[in-house]
Amino acid sequence: MTAAGCVLASDVFSVCLTHAFSTEGEEVMGLLIGQLDEKSVAHVSALVILQRSDKRPDRCEISPEQLTDAAMFADSLEHKLKRPMRVIGWYHSHPHITVWPSHVDVRTQADYQMMDPCFVGVIFSVFNIDKQTQESQITVTCFQSVTKYERREVPLYIDKKLTFEVHNLQSLVSLPKVLLTEESIAYRASLPSGDGNLVTQLHNASVYSASVCHVLDTLVTPLMKSLNNRLEKNKETKRRLEQEKQNLQSEIEAANMSNYSALNRKPQNVSLLD
Numbered sequence: 001m002t003a004a005g006c007v008l009a010s011d012v013f014s015v016c017l018t019h020a021f022s023t024e025g026e027e028v029m030g031l032l033i034g035q036l037d038e039k040s041v042a043h044v045s046a047l048v049i050l051q052r053s054d055k056r057p058d059r060c061e062i063s064p065e066q067l068t069d070a071a072m073f074a075d076s077l078e079h080k081l082k083r084p085m086r087v088i089g090w091y092h093s094h095p096h097i098t099v100w101p102s103h104v105d106v107r108t109q110a111d112y113q114m115m116d117p118c119f120v121g122v123i124f125s126v127f128n129i130d131k132q133t134q135e136s137q138i139t140v141t142c143f144q145s146v147t148k149y150e151r152r153e154v155p156l157y158i159d160k161k162l163t164f165e166v167h168n169l170q171s172l173v174s175l176p177k178v179l180l181t182e183e184s185i186a187y188r189a190s191l192p193s194g195d196g197n198l199v200t201q202l203h204n205a206s207v208y209s210a211s212v213c214h215v216l217d218t219l220v221t222p223l224m225k226s227l228n229n230r231l232e233k234n235k236e237t238k239r240r241l242e243q244e245k246q247n248l249q250s251e252i253e254a255a256n257m258s259n260y261s262a263l264n265r266k267p268q269n270v271s272l273l274d
């Protein structure tokens with residue numbers, strides 16, 4: 001049995017894409033959560049953004065602890081949403097390179113399929129410029145491994161939704177925290193255990209500060225703006241709906257009043273003998 005297709009909810013797609021665009025220099029990754037239908041199509045409706053332990057290219061390794069945490073998160077969602085949820089795939093980014101899976105990706109994917117034959121891999125190729133039009137290009141693919149050396153494409157669909165589910169909004173909000181934790185761990189690892197070279201320490205502290213500023217500048221500020229816009233839009237929708245409710249209530253009251261007066265109207269005596 002293999003995956004016949006993969007449907008990404010539009011809010012999940014949006015968070016994955018924001019995650020992919022958060023880091024230009026290295027690949028980022030996460031796990032996809034959802035359910036399989038009777039035709040073996042994977043429906044992805046949630047995700048887990050993963051913290052990286054190794055930022056070198058092609059080192060998208062997911063630790064057993066991260067997989068266990070994601071499985072527990074899927075369980076809690078299943079309980080909350082009252083529908084089956086489990087880890088059904090993984091995603092990672094290819095900044096400045098083609099979308100196609102590398103040999104390492106195909107091997108990693110084959111390992112995941114040993115545990116779950118319908119497990120899917122999604123890749124987001126970002127930060128690419130079309131040479132002819134000079135426009136920014138985003139390419140996305142979904143794949144499975146046939147062997148450890150051969151892959152096949154899985155049809156990928158984006159399911160357009162009008163709402164942004166709360167758990168996906170929470171994942172989006174957790175993104176800066178994940179990136180800042182990665183930077184903090186890298187900086188702590190660079191600290192010498194004894195008396196280190198002062199210039200090296202100063203250099204590392206500056207690199208750390210620059211990285212934190214970069215996250216704040218490229219991610220936190222736009223995210224705050226976007227969430228504030230969303231809040232204003234929601235407030236406006238609330239105002240409009242309250243006005244609509246008031247109008248409908250007035251119409252109901254008016255209709256009730258006219259029914260009441262119709263029922264209580266005295267019948268007029270008509271005399272034919274006048």
Ligand SMILES: [Zn+2]
Nearest residue numbers: 092101102105
């Ligand atoms: Zn890759």
